[in-house]
Amino acid sequence: MHAYDxxxxxxxxxxxxxALRRCELCDxxxxxxxxxxxxxxxxxxxxxxDFWGYANDTPKMIVRQRVKDVFHEHEIEGxxxxxxxxxxxxxxxxxxxx
Numbered sequence: 384m385h386a387y388d389x390x391x392x393x394x395x396x397x398x399x400x401x402a403l404r405r406c407e408l409c410d411x412x413x414x415x416x417x418x419x420x421x422x423x424x425x426x427x428x429x430x431x432x433d434f435w436g437y438a439n440d441t442p443k444m445i446v447r448q449r450v451k452d453v454f455h456e457h458e459i460e461g462x463x464x465x466x467x468x469x470x471x472x473x474x475x476x477x478x479x480x481x
Contacts, residue, residue: 387429397423414443422467422478430470448475 385394399420404413428435428445435445451464464477 418465418480422465424466424468426468427471428468428476430476444479445476446479448477450479451475451477 386397387394400412400417403420404416405411406413430445430447433447433450445467446464447470454462461481463480465480466475467478468476470476
């Protein structure tokens with residue numbers, strides 16, 4: 384959802400997400416609206432860990448394929464995995480959605 388500028392260290396919301404509805408009280412992104420828009424499955428994200436907090440304005444977590452596999456192996460249910468890109472080594476990434 385965000386672009387990271389290595390020179391400035393700043394994150395900016397990608398244009399397609401700038402019109403997302405937000406809570407008037409806390410400015411959090413409306414998760415239902417986010418789900419309608421979808422994620423960029425073709426993006427490469429610099430994820431160096433198995434679990435990665437996505438951004439300050441949404442409480443979602445990004446997980447690697449191996450986390451999804453472990454959860455499936457241990458029959459952990461109650462979450463949905465929404466494709467959201469790949470690591471630099473082409474491993475699938477998912478938004479962990481409850």
